[in-house]
Amino acid sequence: MLTIADILDDLRKLGIKEGDRVLVHTSLSKVGMLEGGPAAFVEAIVSAVGNEGLAVFPTFTGTAQDSAENPPYFDVRETPCWTGKVPEAARRREDAIRSLHPTHSVVAIGADNKQLVKDHEKVETPCSHGSPFMKLAENSGKILLVGVDHNSNTTFHTAEELADCPYHMLPEPALATVVDYQGKEHKILTALHKWGTERDFNRLEEEFIKQGIQRNGKIGNALCRLIDTKPMLEVAVAILKKDPYFLVVN
Numbered sequence: 221m222l223t224i225a226d227i228l229d230d231l232r233k234l235g236i237k238e239g240d241r242v243l244v245h246t247s248l249s250k251v252g253m254l255e256g257g258p259a260a261f262v263e264a265i266v267s268a269v270g271n272e273g274l275a276v277f278p279t280f281t282g283t284a285q286d287s288a289e290n291p292p293y294f295d296v297r298e299t300p301c302w303t304g305k306v307p308e309a310a311r312r313r314e315d316a317i318r319s320l321h322p323t324h325s326v327v328a329i330g331a332d333n334k335q336l337v338k339d340h341e342k343v344e345t346p347c348s349h350g351s352p353f354m355k356l357a358e359n360s361g362k363i364l365l366v367g368v369d370h371n372s373n374t375t376f377h378t379a380e381e382l383a384d385c386p387y388h389m390l391p392e393p394a395l396a397t398v399v400d401y402q403g404k405e406h407k408i409l410t411a412l413h414k415w416g417t418e419r420d421f422n423r424l425e426e427e428f429i430k431q432g433i434q435r436n437g438k439i440g441n442a443l444c445r446l447i448d449t450k451p452m453l454e455v456a457v458a459i460l461k462k463d464p465y466f467l468v469v470n
């Protein structure tokens with residue numbers, strides 16, 4: 221049985237330091253049995269980055285059924301995410317704050333967490349300018365993939381949005397309903413991802429490793445990838461601007 225101390229030790233070996241700002245995508249079952257379960261995993265990440273750092277977890281709620289005709293409904297206090305038990309545990313913490321985006325909310329714990337989630341619901345597209353994903357890129361953020369590969373790396377959607385990939389967004393926005401922390405309802409016009417185009421984000425992994433912007437390691441039994449967000453985006457956007465279908469599986 222693993223403990224928080226084991227996870228912390230592995231996070232240090234992988235290169236997570238105090239003060240890091242890290243977005244974490246997780247498959248906990250790949251790690252192995254952890255005493256304290258998902259909440260303990262969150263605690264390990266939070267203590268690894270320390271008081272000056274920031275731990276961020278995706279708490280996505282958007283589905284393939286979302287559309288202008290079927291707009292998303294999101295209550296920041298209650299709507300569960302489909303991105304795993306670890307983000308579910310993160311959003312329940314007293315020190316966590318969740319962004320108000322109706323499909324791509326994140327939970328942030330630590331220094332400047334309010335700044336990271338601020339105005340996410342007002343962005344033009346879910347993952348680009350003004351979103352937490354972009355703010356992490358602009359503030360020396362990192363991405364940690366725990367037991368999952370780049371197909372769970374949401375920041376690839378940031379790249380697709382910045383490069384204006386033609387397959388990525390629905391043509392019509394939706395008037396989403398968002399309920400805030402005070403229980404107040406807001407109607408928010410939201411651009412929606414278009415589901416259904418199969419991509420392989422792992423196509424750029426070799427390049428990331430070659431450029432020294434991705435390190436691999438282990439947390440428990442899980443193969444993990446730690447990526448520097450800004451250079452990762454630069455590589456991906458440059459390629460997608462030349463070939464917008466580079467990541468699409470034919």
Ligand SMILES: CC(C)(COP(=O)(O)OP(=O)(O)OC[C@H]1O[C@@H](n2cnc3c(N)ncnc32)[C@H](O)[C@@H]1OP(=O)(O)O)[C@@H](O)C(=O)NCCC(=O)NCCS
Pocket residue numbers: 244245246247248249250251252253254255256257258278302303304305306368371372373374
């Ligand atoms: C979908 C996904 C979350 C499923 O992963 P998973 O490992 O099966 O599930 P979770 O991470 O939610 O962890 C819960 C599982 O861990 C295991 N588990 C239970 N207790 C545990 C413990 N104490 N210690 C370790 N693992 C435990 C169980 O298998 C449990 O599954 P169950 O609740 O169905 O019994 C994962 O594959 C994934 O895609 N993660 C990334 C999501 C993401 O960020 N996507 C971005 C999209 S752009």
